[in-house]
Amino acid sequence: MPRLNENYLNLKESYLFSEIAHRTSAYIEKNPQKGRQIIRLGIGDVTRPLGRTVLDALHEGVDAMSSADTFKGYGPEQGYEATRNAIAAYYKRNGIHVEPDDIFISDGAKSDTGNITELFGPGNTILIPDPVYPVYVDTNIMCGNKITYLSGNAENNFLPMPDHNRHADIIYLCSPNNPTGACYSREQLQEWVDYALANQAVILFDSAYEAFISDPELPRSIFAIKGARKCAVEFCSLSKTAGFTGTRFGYTVVPKELTFPSSAGVAMSLNAMWNRRQCTKFNGTSYIVQKGAEVVFSEDGIRECQQNIQYYKTNAKVIADTLTELGIRFFGGVNSPYIWFECPNGMDSWTCFDYLLEQIQVVGTPGAGFGENGKNFFRLTAFGTYENTVTAMERFKHLFT
Numbered sequence: 267m268p269r270l271n272e273n274y275l276n277l278k279e280s281y282l283f284s285e286i287a288h289r290t291s292a293y294i295e296k297n298p299q300k301g302r303q304i305i306r307l308g309i310g311d312v313t314r315p316l317g318r319t320v321l322d323a324l325h326e327g328v329d330a331m332s333s334a335d336t337f338k339g340y341g342p343e344q345g346y347e348a349t350r351n352a353i354a355a356y357y358k359r360n361g362i363h364v365e366p367d368d369i370f371i372s373d374g375a376k377s378d379t380g381n382i383t384e385l386f387g388p389g390n391t392i393l394i395p396d397p398v399y400p401v402y403v404d405t406n407i408m409c410g411n412k413i414t415y416l417s418g419n420a421e422n423n424f425l426p427m428p429d430h431n432r433h434a435d436i437i438y439l440c441s442p443n444n445p446t447g448a449c450y451s452r453e454q455l456q457e458w459v460d461y462a463l464a465n466q467a468v469i470l471f472d473s474a475y476e477a478f479i480s481d482p483e484l485p486r487s488i489f490a491i492k493g494a495r496k497c498a499v500e501f502c503s504l505s506k507t508a509g510f511t512g513t514r515f516g517y518t519v520v521p522k523e524l525t526f527p528s529s530a531g532v533a534m535s536l537n538a539m540w541n542r543r544q545c546t547k548f549n550g551t552s553y554i555v556q557k558g559a560e561v562v563f564s565e566d567g568i569r570e571c572q573q574n575i576q577y578y579k580t581n582a583k584v585i586a587d588t589l590t591e592l593g594i595r596f597f598g599g600v601n602s603p604y605i606w607f608e609c610p611n612g613m614d615s616w617t618c619f620d621y622l623l624e625q626i627q628v629v630g631t632p633g634a635g636f637g638e639n640g641k642n643f644f645r646l647t648a649f650g651t652y653e654n655t656v657t658a659m660e661r662f663k664h665l666f667t
Contacts, residue, residue, distance in 0.1 A: 273410040282400055283309055284634030286363040286619070293623055305658045307585075307646045310444070312509045313374040314577055317570030318559045319320050320508060338553040343545045345371025345517070349556045351551075353517055362489045364519055368483065368537065369545055371551045374516040375474045375503035380405040381547075382499065382518075385539050390435040395426055397636035397643070398446055399472070402438045424448040424597055424606070428461035437462060439488075440472040442479060445645040446606040447598015449484050455491045462497040468524070468536070469498040474516075477507040477575055479601045494646035495521040499536065504650075505570050506552060506603060508562045508571045515551060515559045562621045581655040582648035588659040592666045603648040606633070610666055618644050624660035 280288070286308055294301030316324075330336040344350070350366040357364040372378050383405050394402050396415040406413055416426035416435070424446040428434075439458060441450040450458070464470050471488040481487050488498045500519040504510035524536040561567045586599040589607050596607035609618040615632035622628045631647075633640025648655070 271408065277404055281589050282405075282631070285635070286629065286631065289619070290623065290629055292496065295507045300627055302631065304629060305627065305648050305650065305654045305661075306621075306627045306629045307658060308631045309656070310506065310647045310649055312506060312510050312574075312649050313651050314509055314574040316509050316513070316558070317567060317574070319561050319564065319566045319570055320602055323561040324513075324554055324558040327554035328432075330553070330557075341550045341553055341556070343548055343550045344541065345369065345551060346409075346553065346560075347603070349560045350517075351559045354519070357487065357505055357564040358456070360485050360486060360490075364489060365522070368519050368521050370518045370520065370540060371556060372516045372518060372548070373514040373545075373551055374505060375472060375501040375518075376401055376516075378501050378516060379470065379472060381543070382501075383409050383411070384543055385536060386436060386468075390626055391433055392436045392438075393434045394438045395440070395443075396638055397424070397633060397640035399440060399444045402470075403637075415637070417639060418443075418446065418448075420597075420608070425450055425454060427454060428578065430457060430461065430464075433465055434461075434467050435465070437467055438472070439470045440474075441485075442470075442475040442598070442602035442604075444475065445631065445633065445640065446643075447600075447602035447604040448606075449479065449481075449601045450493065452485050453482065454615050455485055455488060455494075455611055459488070459493045459497060463493055466526070467497065469494070471498050471500045474503040474605050475506055475602055475604075476502065476519070477571065477581065478603055481496045481601055484601060488667060489519070489521075495523045497524070499524070499548075504559055507575070508559075508576060509569070510555075510559070513555055515555050534596050578648040581650060581652055582654050584659055585646055585648065588662055592662065594666070599648070605646045605648070607644055610631075611641050612642075614641050615644050615656075622665075626658075626665050628658045 269571040282555045333380045349371055350369045352371050354364050354366045380401055392406060392411055392413050393416050394413050395418050397418060418424040425448050473487055476486040488494045488500050493573045505517040520537045523538045525533050526532050582599040582603060585605045589596045594607050594610055596605055599605040609615055619632045633643035
């Protein structure tokens with residue numbers, strides 16, 4: 267009989283979005299007429315189509331497969347050179363130096379933020395914000411790691427800062443944040459980097475929503491911060507930037523400066539370790555997808571992406587303006603596609619979920635699914651259609667006025 271990984275017994279019974287789907291399906295089954303009126307502003311899936319520049323490149327990639335002269339089989343596990351160079355050039359245009367061979371292409375940031383746990387041994391002090399994207403927590407629980415939570419709350423604008431009297435080895439940060447939409451300032455991230463350097467810690471920085479930042483004073487990469495190359499790994503994705511939720515493309519930046527001694531005093535490179543991990547367990551992202559991703563970082567590609575991002579930011583403003591009008595406290599919605607609001611009338615977040623579903627047929631995401639500090643908050647996304655977003659907010663006005 268095999269010995270199973272019993273850490274899985276410590277996971278919550280149901281993944282957040284599975285529970286949302288279950289409750290929504292049950293409601294539709296009981297209320298088929300109202301079920302057809304449901305507007306979904308919960309899961310952060312995009313609705314705008316891929317840009318023309320990307321589509322042309324994807325077709326080019328498909329056509330390459332039709333000829334023996336241009337056919338591609340297994341590619342580099344790290345990603346094709348042209349794609350990595352395009353990403354490095356994108357960083358450079360934003361004033362940040364990243365070497366192409368620090369960049370590893372994958373099928374998305376979710377995979378990489380989960381798989382990165384394989385590089386670290388047992389016994390680390392792991393700091394994870396609460397509320398937080400559930401993947402950070404669940405993948406560490408699967409490994410049997412002990413987690414220390416950083417308290418994000420309304421008082422600190424859901425931007426927890428380091429406690430200089432406490433040690434950490436691994437620190438998870440996400441900015442713009444999922445689920446709260448909060449963004450760290452340059453000064454705040456500098457404090458985190460200084461703390462990591464002082465503790466010889468690693469920051470695992472999720473910048474999947476960096477393209478939504480419009481304030482030039484807010485950093486879009488941890489590597490915009492002095493000293494970060496010696497203490498940080500960055501994860502990014504084209505899911506929200508370019509609408510690749512169904513196409514799947516992400517990248518992780520692991521600077522070669524990230525070296526730490528083994529228990530025997532041997533220097534170990536996280537870049538080399540991640541490279542070995544990918545070469546052993548991953549056969550690389552599709553050539554066709556990489557062709558599409560490469561042009562995302564071109565002038566035309568960025569322009570088309572920004573058009574879609576502006577569409578979603580308009581939706582975010584519709585939601586934010588409505589909540590302001592109703593006097594409901596919220597965070598995010600400016601440099602982020604997420605709006606994090608306090609549940610009205612003292613409701614907890616799952617009660618709020620059922621209330622919105624039953625009364626106005628709007629589906630969002632209960633904050634309790636993101637941690638203890640989210641139990642009285644609720645997340646809406648700006649990724650719906652403009653028409654549905656406007657309709658949903660009209661229903662909010664009728665319900666809470």
